[in-house]
Amino acid sequence: xxxxxxxxxxxxxxxxxxAYKSAxxxxxxxxxGAEVQVVITPNGKExxxxxxxxxxxxxxxxxxxxxxxxxxxxSHVDLGLWSDLMVIAPATASTIGKxxxxxxxxxxxxxxxxxxxxxxxxxxxxxxxxxxxxxxxNISTLIKDGVEIIQPASGELASHLVGKGRMEExxxxxxxxxxxxxxxxxxxGKKILVTAGPTYENIDPVRFIGNHSSGKMGFAIAEEAASxxxxxxxxxxxxxxxxxxxxxxxxxxxxxxxxxxxxxxxFEEGDVAILSAAVADYAPEVCRETKIKREKxxxxxxxxxxxPDIAAHLGAIKGKRILVGFALETDHEHDNALNKMKKxxxxxxxxxxxxxxxxxxxxxxxxVSILKKDGxxxxxxxxxxxxxxxxxxxxxxAIEGFLTD
Ligand code: CTP
Numbered sequence: 001x002x003x004x005x006x007x008x009x010x011x012x013x014x015x016x017x018x019a020y021k022s023a024x025x026x027x028x029x030x031x032x033g034a035e036v037q038v039v040i041t042p043n044g045k046e047x048x049x050x051x052x053x054x055x056x057x058x059x060x061x062x063x064x065x066x067x068x069x070x071x072x073x074x075s076h077v078d079l080g081l082w083s084d085l086m087v088i089a090p091a092t093a094s095t096i097g098k099x100x101x102x103x104x105x106x107x108x109x110x111x112x113x114x115x116x117x118x119x120x121x122x123x124x125x126x127x128x129x130x131x132x133x134x135x136x137x138n139i140s141t142l143i144k145d146g147v148e149i150i151q152p153a154s155g156e157l158a159s160h161l162v163g164k165g166r167m168e169e170x171x172x173x174x175x176x177x178x179x180x181x182x183x184x185x186x187x188x189g190k191k192i193l194v195t196a197g198p199t200y201e202n203i204d205p206v207r208f209i210g211n212h213s214s215g216k217m218g219f220a221i222a223e224e225a226a227s228x229x230x231x232x233x234x235x236x237x238x239x240x241x242x243x244x245x246x247x248x249x250x251x252x253x254x255x256x257x258x259x260x261x262x263x264x265x266x267f268e269e270g271d272v273a274i275l276s277a278a279v280a281d282y283a284p285e286v287c288r289e290t291k292i293k294r295e296k297x298x299x300x301x302x303x304x305x306x307x308p309d310i311a312a313h314l315g316a317i318k319g320k321r322i323l324v325g326f327a328l329e330t331d332h333e334h335d336n337a338l339n340k341m342k343k344x345x346x347x348x349x350x351x352x353x354x355x356x357x358x359x360x361x362x363x364x365x366x367x368v369s370i371l372k373k374d375g376x377x378x379x380x381x382x383x384x385x386x387x388x389x390x391x392x393x394x395x396x397x398a399i400e401g402f403l404t405d
Contacts, residue, residue: 002033003178009034010079010115012088012108013053014095015043017158018124018167022089023048025170026056032174037062037079039108041095062107076107080114085180088112089150090124090167093135099147100138118180122150122173127163143244150176172384179227186397188229191270194222195263195310197237199256201283203302204292212361213278215239217326220389221274222248228393233270235262237277256280256307267314267321272396274324275311276350283307315345322399324348324392330355337371347399348372350392358382370395 009029013022029036038053038061050061062074088095088108095108099121104110112119121142129135130152139149150173154164196218200208219241222234226247234243235251237259243250251266253259256279267273282304292300311325325346327337330353337351351369352359359367359382367382370392380391397403 004029004181005033007034007181008082008084009036009177010083010086010111010117011036011038011057012086012091012095012111013038013040013044013048014088014090014092014108015041015045015047016090016092016124016167017047018090019044019047021167021170023052023056025087025089025173026053028170028174029177030056030058032178034177037082039063039079039111041106041108043092043094044108062111065107065110074107076110076114079111080116083111083115083117085117085177086112086115086119087122087173087177088119089122089173091121093123093125093129093132093138096121096123096135096138096142100141100145118148119146120148120150120173120176120180122167123152123165124167125152125165126157126159127161127165130163130165140242143242146244146246148176148180148244149242183227183229185229186403187225187393190225190230190272192222192225192230192232193263193266193270193273194218194225194232194234195236195259195273195275195277195279196222196234197239197241198278199237199259199280199307200254201256201280201307202254202287203284204288204290206291209280209283209304210238211278211280213237213239214362215241216362216364216385217366217388218274218276219243220385221276221392224386224389224393225274233266235259235266235277256283256310260308260310260313263310263314267317270321272322272324272402273314273318274392274396275314276326277310278328279310280307309344311344311346318345320405322347322396322402324350324396327351328360329353334369334371337369341371341373346373348395356382368392372399374400 036057040063053061098109150168153166155166197215198211198213200210202208222232226232226245232248251262285303285305323346329336333353337349341349349371358365366388369379371377
């Protein structure tokens with residue numbers, strides 16, 4: 001299907017081994033109906049020839065400020081205005097650094113600085129380069145500047161080292177592009193609260209009780225809702241996640257009590273709360289002021305007290321607001337989820353089982369069933385967390401009266 005028909009895309013290619021994958025990405029974009037102008041850095045040409053890219057795109061590739069034979073000026077300003085979307089894939093550490101700092105010494109960067117459209121960047125580099133504080137600082141800057149980062153995947157890299165840094169596969173990048181153009185502003189005017197991540201309950205100044213939640217599911221939900229036009233407040237426990245979306249206001253908390261406090265402040269003004277956080281059920285009765293020392297005795301006992309149940313608390317005061325909860329279960333999944341929905345006055349509950357290897361903590365995939373108060377149940381296939389987020393928001397939108405009220 002020609003999902004990108006009539007769309008103008010600038011495909012920026014910089015000098016990394018993953019540039020060979022750009023040819024495939026280009027073919028996918030063209031097949032989907034897009035008009036693509038390739039802009040390549042001088043180093044990019046060392047990895048893939050402009051002839052291949054020109055043949056695939058049906059347009060001469062732009063690389064220099066002036067055409068070599070005619071001296072004609074290639075206008076990055078015109079290109080920046082023409083583009084409906086700019087995708088830079090692969091983006092090397094150097095290109096990312098130049099983008100973050102406005103070092104406009106090639107056509108790709110000048111085009112980026114002139115682009116009025118949304119920009120996506122698919123980094124590709126060795127794992128140590130990706131992890132370097134300098135790269136991470138530049139990525140944070142790009143996120144603040146509103147650039148969408150297509151996180152690199154983990155796997156074997158060109159150096160034969162294994163780790164994070166491999167450019168996301170062309171099919172996945174195409175999906176992101178299609179999602180960008182198909183975004184429905186169906187949630188415009190809606191205010192959605194999302195909780196994400198774990199909570200940390202302090203034992204003493206050094207130690208805490210936590211859990212394995214990465215926040216990936218909650219962040220994906222926040223981004224999906226925002227991409228459909230909702231104003232999102234994302235209350236998150238300690239996670240190593242970034243988000244680059246204007247419509248998401250992020251509030252960082254640590255403990256369950258702090259999460260409740262933050263959520264209470266904003267719940268009333270919202271239409272929906274989606275509670276994906278893995279909130280600790282218990283916290284140490286006291287947090288010691290000084291570090292607990294090793295004792296001579298073989299055992300030590302830590303007294304824990306119950307944390308507030310945020311979902312149940314909101315359930316009791318929700319009025320017409322919609323409440324969506326999660327259940328991560330190891331056994332009696334279905335019954336436990338139904339009970340939780342009832343007990344916490346939820347309208348919908350997303351169930352995932354730890355027995356399923358594609359679901360759970362710190363994975364990029366999830367496999368869920370969605371149970372609703374009206375008795376309907378849908379079991380979904382295993383998908384990326386972003387696609388699961390899309391299913392969850394579709395189910396939310398289908399709740400009677402939600403979009404029309
Ligand atoms: N939840 C919450 N506050 C808590 C505990 C849970 O808001 N203190 C929310 C979670 O965000 C989730 C739902 O309640 O949406 C279910 O969480 P879960 O931990 O599975 O439920 P519990 O009631 O803690 O039950 P369990 O005995 O299985 O831990």
